Amino acid sequence: MKVLITGIDGYSGWPLALHLLRRGHEVVGIDNFVTRKRVKEVGSWSATPIGSFAKRQEAVDRLLGKKITFYKGDMTKFPFVVDVLRREKPDTIVHLAEQRSAPYSMIDVDHAVRTQVENITGTLHLLYAIREATPESHLVKMGTMGEYGTPNVDIPEGFFEIDYNGKHDRLPFPRQAGSWYHWSKVFDSGDVMFATKIWNLKSTDVMQGIIYGTRTPEITDDALLTRFDFDETWGTALNRFAVEAVLGLPITPYGKGGQVRGFIALEDSMQSLRLAVENPAKSGEYRVFNQFDAAYTINDLAELTHRVARDLGLNPRIEHPPDPRVEAEQHYYNPIHENLPALGYKRSRNLEEVLREIFKDLIRFRRRLEKRRHVVMPTVDWRQGDNTASLGARHSGGPAAPTPPTASEDPSRTPA
Amino acid sequence: MKVLITGIDGYSGWPLALHLLRRGHEVVGIDNFVTRKRVKEVGSWSATPIGSFAKRQEAVDRLLGKKITFYKGDMTKFPFVVDVLRREKPDTIVHLAEQRSAPYSMIDVDHAVRTQVENITGTLHLLYAIREATPESHLVKMGTMGEYGTPNVDIPEGFFEIDYNGKHDRLPFPRQAGSWYHWSKVFDSGDVMFATKIWNLKSTDVMQGIIYGTRTPEITDDALLTRFDFDETWGTALNRFAVEAVLGLPITPYGKGGQVRGFIALEDSMQSLRLAVENPAKSGEYRVFNQFDAAYTINDLAELTHRVARDLGLNPRIEHPPDPRVEAEQHYYNPIHENLPALGYKRSRNLEEVLREIFKDLIRFRRRLEKRRHVVMPTVDWRQGDNTASLGARHSGGPAAPTPPTASEDPSRTPA
Numbered sequence: 001m002k003v004l005i006t007g008i009d010g011y012s013g014w015p016l017a018l019h020l021l022r023r024g025h026e027v028v029g030i031d032n033f034v035t036r037k038r039v040k041e042v043g044s045w046s047a048t049p050i051g052s053f054a055k056r057q058e059a060v061d062r063l064l065g066k067k068i069t070f071y072k073g074d075m076t077k078f079p080f081v082v083d084v085l086r087r088e089k090p091d092t093i094v095h096l097a098e099q100r101s102a103p104y105s106m107i108d109v110d111h112a113v114r115t116q117v118e119n120i121t122g123t124l125h126l127l128y129a130i131r132e133a134t135p136e137s138h139l140v141k142m143g144t145m146g147e148y149g150t151p152n153v154d155i156p157e158g159f160f161e162i163d164y165n166g167k168h169d170r171l172p173f174p175r176q177a178g179s180w181y182h183w184s185k186v187f188d189s190g191d192v193m194f195a196t197k198i199w200n201l202k203s204t205d206v207m208q209g210i211i212y213g214t215r216t217p218e219i220t221d222d223a224l225l226t227r228f229d230f231d232e233t234w235g236t237a238l239n240r241f242a243v244e245a246v247l248g249l250p251i252t253p254y255g256k257g258g259q260v261r262g263f264i265a266l267e268d269s270m271q272s273l274r275l276a277v278e279n280p281a282k283s284g285e286y287r288v289f290n291q292f293d294a295a296y297t298i299n300d301l302a303e304l305t306h307r308v309a310r311d312l313g314l315n316p317r318i319e320h321p322p323d324p325r326v327e328a329e330q331h332y333y334n335p336i337h338e339n340l341p342a343l344g345y346k347r348s349r350n351l352e353e354v355l356r357e358i359f360k361d362l363i364r365f366r367r368r369l370e371k372r373r374h375v376v377m378p379t380v381d382w383r384q385g386d387n388t389a390s391l392g393a394r395h396s397g398g399p400a401a402p403t404p405p406t407a408s409e410d411p412s413r414t415p416a
Numbered sequence: 417m418k419v420l421i422t423g424i425d426g427y428s429g430w431p432l433a434l435h436l437l438r439r440g441h442e443v444v445g446i447d448n449f450v451t452r453k454r455v456k457e458v459g460s461w462s463a464t465p466i467g468s469f470a471k472r473q474e475a476v477d478r479l480l481g482k483k484i485t486f487y488k489g490d491m492t493k494f495p496f497v498v499d500v501l502r503r504e505k506p507d508t509i510v511h512l513a514e515q516r517s518a519p520y521s522m523i524d525v526d527h528a529v530r531t532q533v534e535n536i537t538g539t540l541h542l543l544y545a546i547r548e549a550t551p552e553s554h555l556v557k558m559g560t561m562g563e564y565g566t567p568n569v570d571i572p573e574g575f576f577e578i579d580y581n582g583k584h585d586r587l588p589f590p591r592q593a594g595s596w597y598h599w600s601k602v603f604d605s606g607d608v609m610f611a612t613k614i615w616n617l618k619s620t621d622v623m624q625g626i627i628y629g630t631r632t633p634e635i636t637d638d639a640l641l642t643r644f645d646f647d648e649t650w651g652t653a654l655n656r657f658a659v660e661a662v663l664g665l666p667i668t669p670y671g672k673g674g675q676v677r678g679f680i681a682l683e684d685s686m687q688s689l690r691l692a693v694e695n696p697a698k699s700g701e702y703r704v705f706n707q708f709d710a711a712y713t714i715n716d717l718a719e720l721t722h723r724v725a726r727d728l729g730l731n732p733r734i735e736h737p738p739d740p741r742v743e744a745e746q747h748y749y750n751p752i753h754e755n756l757p758a759l760g761y762k763r764s765r766n767l768e769e770v771l772r773e774i775f776k777d778l779i780r781f782r783r784r785l786e787k788r789r790h791v792v793m794p795t796v797d798w799r800q801g802d803n804t805a806s807l808g809a810r811h812s813g814g815p816a817a818p819t820p821p822t823a824s825e826d827p828s829r830t831p832a
Contacts, residue, residue: 109541117533121532132802153579153584167570169569174589177606187603191532194596198798199801326613385544
């Protein structure tokens with residue numbers, strides 16, 4: 001199959017490209033490199049050194065003997081999107097090109113608007129481009145488990161059958177997102193569902209759990225590494241905890257730490273996306289996959305990180321700063337995930353073994369972390385309308401802000 | 417109370433201003449006149465002649481002895497929004513300033529994006545401005561009954577209590593909107609619900625039924641008339657039917673005509689909004705009102721229009737063109753509406769008597785309708801990605817398109 005990956009330069013996009021290439025698929029990519037830019041904007045960088053996209057392409061050529069066709073451009077420009085589709089006629093489009101950080105969306109009014117506007121504009125452009133150029137393409141769109149929030153009932157895969165006041169229906173499951181970013185993904189889901197209905201498209205909406213890991217089997221060389229973010233804005237809780245342990249900082253689960261979320265290893269997320277790609281939705285079908293492997297509390301992650309760190313001779317302690325988010329710190333959580341297992345999904349990695357692998361990489365790249373140790377702790381508070389002042393304060397303790405750090409992410413210019 | 421109405425120049429905004437003034441409230445307004453501009457863009461105008469906003473203000477001064485403070489500006493400019501709030505410190509903000517046409521949103525990709533981007537940007541700006549300038553203000557935000565779609569179960573007011581897999585919760589009722597416009601209102605609802613939670617705001621979300629009528633008790637003079645749209649893009653089904661009857665055209669319910677919707681008279685919609693304004697939500701409360709009075713099928717409207725028209729000596733016939741929308745043409749429909757009656761809402765007008773009043777006005781302004789008879793029939797098809805060609809074809813049968821019509825809506829310059 002020919003697969004177009006929008007956001008191919010990102011944390012998931014890059015290993016997905018490698019995985020699909022190894023499976024014999026043809027890969028075309030789009031990116032505007034905005035994540036690289038915005039990670040710099042908050043004074044951080046990837047823990048793993050990543051080369052320019054041209055270097056990534058060269059590495060794929062040299063190490064895997066494969067080519068990736070790449071278009072630099074922005075999903076908010078409709079002519080660009082429709083031109084790529086017309087030229088490439090992909091069988092499948094995996095849409096990952098979105099602003100993906102909840103804290104970024106909560107910085108202030110401009111970041112809130114930018115997040116929602118960019119994400120829905122890109123998705124609408126892609127839907128119209130598919131309608132116009134490749135109506136037979138299968139769209140695999142990246143959503144998030146965070147769209148559902150934490151209801152006190154089981155979370156089905158997108159739709160549920162209910163009885164209400166004596167009548168029966170199958171309805172979309174209610175969404176209760178927890179940040180402007182998560183709401184933007186809810187909005188995208190609505191738009192994809194609607195477009196699929198009116199234009200008879202084929203779509204898979206992936207409610208993605210939180211991904212962990214630095215590695216997939218295809219990452220056989222440092223030149224093939226994917227990015228790994230650990231700052232408060234772009235990194236996940238587990239990433240932050242592991243980096244905190246390596247840097248000798250306290251491990252910091254927010255609030256009580258009873259928040260439960262669905263998680264999945266990077267390798268298993270790639271397996272899942274590949275299963276979606278290789279088993280397309282039917283015409284007019286809008287299907288939803290809850291794409292996670294197991295649920296953990298934030299305290300589970302903190303304690304596991306603590307234990308693995310001690311095994312490695314590190315000696316972190318656990319501290320609970322106040323939760324900057326507005327979320328339940330203790331709650332019921334039981335999402336259903338049957339659609340991917342029905343297509344053959346099998347867990348290949350478990351959390352502890354992946355965490356040990358993450359530590360191995362982080363210790364190798366410890367000097368890169370040391371240089372950015374000030375970006376790990378939260379400064380963006382959900383209850384504040386404007387967090388720019390506290391961000392500024394953090395910057396002033398760190399390197400060269402508001403001017404972005406001058407060191408490039410190109411490994412040829414940075415010590416690894 | 418001091419009430420800020422965003423979109424004060426619109427079909428609902430203007431009579432709401434008059435109604436609140438008569439009740440002794442202070443009224444401040446915002447508008448950017450984009451509806452006037454966009455109605456011209458599709459080659460149409462208001463059936464009722466409406467003056468410039470300055471003339472409207474003069475008429476209010478002369479006929480009611482009241483003042484309206486007005487700010488011309490755009491909700492997509494955050495400094496404008498926050499400045500008005502800081503200066504005026506309203507007790508209540510009624511947010512009506514949105515792109516409000518479903519067919520307009522379905523014209524092509526640009527109109528789809530514009531609708532969703534403008535609406536969510538304006539609402540986010542207003543939410544942040546309230547957070548910053550007037551966190552005690554009560555926000556009354558205009559949504560639509562169309563957010564719910566047509567589920568096979570009763571439609572509660574925003575939230576429902578359900579049992580699912582043996583557990584219980586109170587959840588937002590699922591939304592299944594039927595156009596990009598209707599989805600934009602769903603998105604706004606999500607954003608208002610979330611902002612209310614994280615910032616402890618006060619909000620009322622109005623799921624507005626389709627409004628009918630040209631008159632409220634406060635419209636005592638032609639200089640106080642509100643706009644009345646009848647073209648396929650900006651007019652409702654009932655408006656189109658009445659105009660078709662006056663012009664000797666067939667009355668045209670789309671498809672089978674079994675589509676059921678909730679309706680409310682203009683006067684009763686104003687009563688409802690006033691009840692929301694005078695009985696504000698509590699801090700941290702996000703409440704939803706299903707604001708309609710009775711449900712009718714499109715055929716009910718067509719047949720009633722036919723009957724009233726015959727009584728007036730007109731002799732229209734009913735024709736069923738194919739439905740350009742993607743919607744169920746026969747379905748269950750039972751929305752609950754108890755919140756407004758609990759605040760004292762009582763129906764003051766019924767459909768037939770209001771329809772006779774509409775005909776009276778339309779017959780007075782018949783010459784204005786004659787000049788725009790080509791804009792009544794649908795050219796925007798939900799199944800098409802790009803409807804600009806068919807819009808263009810219609811324009812060429814009408815006046816001066818793509819150049820907008822040159823006649824002003826100012827009654828001093830147009831024959832009435």
